[in-house]
């Protein structure tokens with residue numbers, strides 16, 4: 001049987017290079033990644049066996065075995081899960097399909113600072129490749145469920161890998177790490193020490209739903225007792241993890257650290273989450289949900305292929321990743337697990353979309369996420385600020401797409417305003433500061449704060465002391481056009497139509513003055529209107545300017561200048 005040598009895809013090569021010359025000090029995480037892959041493979045096999053009655057596999061003893069050979073300095077992670085075909089191995093392990101990879105690598109290149117690159121790696125979650133932080137050679141032996149032939153893959157992480165067909169191998173996957181030479185200085189990173197590996201499993205992978213087994217810990221051999229006492233047969237193993245599904249446990253029995261580890265497992269993020277939402281619904285339609293808001297946005301938050309991070313389980317059986325019927329697109333950054341008791345195991349994405357129970361779950365989960373953010377806003381502004389900085393732009397999409405929850409989204413929306421040059425304001429705070437007699441929420445849209453702050457439209461508002469919201473995200477332009485009001489106050493653009501800032505008395509006085517001026521300037525205005533007739537509809541005296549000589553305004557129903565620019569750019 002021939003051995004082929006193949007090259008890693010360019011992006012994979014770059015990532016591997018980073019791992020081999022690891023700049024990430026938290027090497028321990030490799031074990032979590034490999035166990036998480038093994039656990040996924042077991043989930044997939046169980047589901048497949050349930051759905052495909054023709055698949056001849058034994059699912060009675062699904063597990064993960066960890067084997068250490070201290071003399072050879074190897075550490076093996078073995079699962080009897082779904083396994084991979086030769087093509088699977090080439091496609092899944094030789095390339096990186098993750099969206100956002102290119103951007104991730106570009107950012108990493110731009111980052112000179114080692115600490116910042118560490119953070120980036122943590123955010124990206126390098127998966128299988130993290131093995132090369134601790135190993136100088138990795139061997140993967142795998143056989144896919146239902147197939148005869150197995151595949152052996154090997155690499156030192158330096159640009160190429162070898163792949164060959166093998167006649168015999170147990171079903172599932174074994175990843176063998178040939179560990180780098182021991183670091184005498186740093187005993188802490190010796191993965192040939194069973195206690196170290198056990199500790200890592202307890203710490204990072206305790207809740208994994210499958211048994212993670214290791215040989216029984218050697219009891220100390222006592223001299224006085226018989227020689228067979230205290231000896232262990234080679235095959236005796238014990239399960240290291242507790243296997244308790246975290247989401248099914250009562251809230252007050254779960255430690256924060258456990259939640260955090262679980263979050264890292266489902267999200268592939270290496271940093272702690274910003275917020276945890278744990279809820280259970282009882283009664284006719286039972287389900288449990290454990291959701292997390294990350295503390296930073298993923299790199300692909302605004303890319304088209306961005307995945308949603310909520311997994312669906314049915315009665316503890318993993319059904320699917322990235323379950324979009326459960327979370328609306330504008331909350332695509334939320335991670336976690338939903339476990340429903342009464343759905344069929346046979347659900348597909350399409351049937352889920354139509355399912356009434358799923359719609360009910362989704363409605364409740366959305367409300368819960370929004371109210372949790374609202375709680376942050378009132379109880380922990382720092383965390384709320386982080387939330388809004390990282391996810392605000394995505395959340396604002398919901399103002400357009402989720403009319404039912406519009407008010408709740410407006411409640412947690414923050415924008416820049418003339419009130420404070422440094423800090424954003426919530427709409428609620430704006431309304432609380434509104435002056436007596438002010439009826440509308442004034443705003444202006446544009447490309448940047450500095451441009452719109454100095455626009456002539458602003459003058460009258462500044463003179464009157466009215467606060468104006470400064471909306472500079474492209475999405476702002478869209479929602480502010482379609483959301484009619486907040487708390488009964490209309491959104492009013494200061495760049496559109498007639499702006500009415502005065503009290504009744506001021507108005508009367510101004511009206512009289514204007515009439516008089518109109519007469520004075522009648523000739524000039526009609527001359528200007530005629531001269532400029534190709535460019536503007538009308539030239540009129542302004543009540544809004546205080547120091548600029550003139551400005552261009554649009555009619556009440558015209559598009560704003562920025563929107564006009566956007567349409568033009570789109571060729572309309």
Ligand code: ADP
Nearest residue numbers: 037038041079083084092093126127128129173
């Ligand atoms: P991720 O788990 O985020 O997809 P990884 O780099 O960890 O990324 O793994 C890449 C892919 O390789 C997995 O999606 C899976 O399809 C496959 N894979 C890795 N480990 C195993 C395994 N033990 N059994 C079956 N497939 C595996």
Ligand code: MG
Nearest residue numbers: 033037127128
């Ligand atoms: Mg993985």
